[in-house]
Amino acid sequence: VAARQEQVITMPALPLDELQLTERDPKTGKLRTLPALHPEIKADRSFVLYRPPPVVRDPALVEEFLERAKFIADDLNWLLALPHDKFWCQVIFDETLQKCLDSYLSNAPRKFDTLLDCHPGVSDMQRCLHRSVFLTFLRMSTHKESKDHFITPSVFGEIIYNNFLFDIPKILDLCVLFGKGNGLLLQKMIENIFTQQPSYFSDLDETLPTVLQVFNNILHKCGLQCEGASAEPQRLEERVNVTPGNMPLQELKDVVLYLCDTCTTIWAFLDVFPPACQTFQKHEFCYRLASFYELAIPELESAIKRRHYEDNSVFADLWRRISHSRKKMIEAFHILINRVCLQPILESRYWHLGCVEPASYLIVIVVEIVSSLPISWRK
Structure with a gap:
């Protein structure tokens, strides 16, 4: 059996x-x-x-x-x-x-x-x-x-x-x-x-104008002019002669802390999740970031170096934070350019067909940034 x-x-x-x-x-x-x-x-x-x-x-x-x-x-x-x-x-x-x-x-x-x-x-x-x-x-x-x-x-x-x-x-x-x-x-x-x-992508898209507004708020706080369509007109009574060099020390510390936290957060997110770059660039983030960097960073660095401090540890902390902010802005910009422009060019299967859209996009970004710089920077 x-x-x-x-x-x-x-x-x-x-x-x-x-x-x-x-x-x-x-x-x-x-x-x-x-x-x-x-x-x-x-x-x-x-x-x-x-x-x-x-x-x-x-x-x-x-x-x-x-x-x-x-x-x-x-x-x-x-x-x-x-x-x-x-x-x-x-x-x-x-x-x-x-x-x-x-x-x-x-x-x-x-x-x-x-x-x-x-x-x-x-x-x-x-x-x-x-x-x-x-x-x-x-x-x-x-x-x-x-x-x-x-x-x-x-x-x-x-x-x-x-x-x-x-x-x-x-x-x-x-x-x-x-x-x-x-x-x-x-x-x-x-x-x-x-x-x-995927709804989180939509939420990110809705959140980014608030993130960009942080840069405008810092420029406004420092008495610097916002660039582009995002610039908001100031009322006459708001046009006071405030600069990073003459603002109270506590306000300068607040601005630098605010900037450091924002730049670190943007970089950390893009570093962990590069697919978000496309959503960022829908808001012209590369151009906005470069414009803010050129307007704010030199002014803040100069103000920090020239100010007199009763406690040198305050200067050390401010300089450390502004240096870190600058570094993270540059690294975030590199991630965006690499993901949005360079990577599609390098990985494109349509090289032989003359696929130039990512390359053209890169050229547009570079032209926008260079055209926004002062004449002295272009020489």
Whole structure:
């Protein structure tokens, strides 16, 4: 008798958004069926808001920071240990979690926020918390953890968008805070967010005029004339003789800090997610950036060098920030030119057909920039 071979047929796993759970109603004791993603499945847990490390080694402030940061880190580690379904219920339906994560993105120290006389325990705890926050966002940006634990891509895109788990300001902050040392992971993370939810491209397009307005605000603050169609006429009473050289020191510090933060953010985002370059260039970003650089950077550098300082550390900090701003503006410009103009030329399959559109676009950008420069620069 021929041995019969039994074939085991395994049913494919359902995505989390299609799963149904059967459980007893805690109120009636009767069986009920709920979607796997349901607010009643969320655990009752309250995440606290993040506060940045103290700038001085005050024992009371240090203790307060360590206690709060450990509380957040422990809660995030608990969250990360949850199974797939419970993790997503917590992420979607726990408002305190989202407020906690938002507070970290807004208030976590940036590159130049050096902590004076920082307690070693504070640095260690900040690094630990930094890692936990990054891993949380990384898991939130992943629609498929394994063949058995995944969310339908289109539904995943709706979940992260409609529940504001990610938005353009958050994505920009993520690039600034986590780009160093996590470049490849962050790149895959941002790519997946934009791939599964293309609406983020539209949001970026709507956000860029606000980003460009930052440059106009700085020029206005420094008494410098805006260039091009974006220039706004000044009322007579606003035409005061303010320059970087004669503005109060605190205003100069605010301008430089504002500029440094903006330039670092733009560069970090483009460095992590070059496909955004096309959206940037729809707003003539190369020309606007070059025009701003030529108007503002020499004036600010001159003002910083000529000013008298009672504390040399103030000069050192301002010079470090303006130098970093200049560097990041140039690097962002290089990324834009390479992605929008040079790369299409080098990779074009239609060389032999005389495909010249990217080359022509590059020429247009160069002509626009050169024509905006003062005559002394063209000699």
